[in-house]
Amino acid sequence: MAKITYIEHNGTEHVVDVANGLTVMEGARDNNIPGIEADCGGACACSTCHVYVDEAWVAKLPAKEAMEEDMLDFAYEPDEVKSRLTCQLKVSDALDGLVVRMPEKQI
Template sequence: MPSITFISHDGVEKEVHVAPGTSVMQAAIDNAVSGILADCGGACSCATCHCYVDEAWKEKVPAAEDIEAQMLDFVMDPEENSRLSCQIVVSEELDGLIVRLPASQI
C-alpha cells in the first residue's frame, strides 16, 4: 500500500498508508491528519484541502486540471507547488509522496 507523509506547518510529520485510488484529502481525513479541513468533501469547490507537494514529487504528481487551477486562486499563501489534496489520487507511483500543509486553510 502506498504511503504519504504529511508535514504540518510546524514540522510535525505523519506517515499514513493508503489504498490506491484514494485521494490525498481522503487519506488525511481517514487518518486524522490535522490541517486539512475538506469542507466540500472533495468536490473541488472550497480549497480547504490546500497542500504543497514536496519539490521532489512535483513532476511525478499529475498536473492540476483547469477547475483546480482556478480554485487555487482562492487559497491562502499559494506557492508554485500548491495543490488541492482532493484532486491528487494516490497510485503505486506516488508511494512515498510528501505533502506539506499550510499554517491555515482559511
C-alpha cells in the first residue's frame, strides 16, 4: 500500500492510502478526489486523469510509453517533464509518498 498525496488546483490536499495493484487514477476515483475525471475508465484513451508529478518523483516513475505520450498532447497545459496520466501509474510500495498536482481543468 502507498500513501499518495493528491493536490487540487486550489491547493487542497488529499492524502490517501492506495492499495498495491491499483492505479493512481483508481486511487483518486475510489476516494472521491476531485480533479481527476477519468472519462475513459483507465484505458489511456483520453487525458482526463492528467496530473503534474512532483519534481522529486519524476525520475522515480517508469518512463512514459508512446500511447501515454500521445494522449498527453490532448491534456490541458501539459508539462513535458512533469505531466503524467494517472491511469498509467501502477501503485506499489515504491510509490509510497508520491505527490501529484491536478491541473486547473481536465479536457
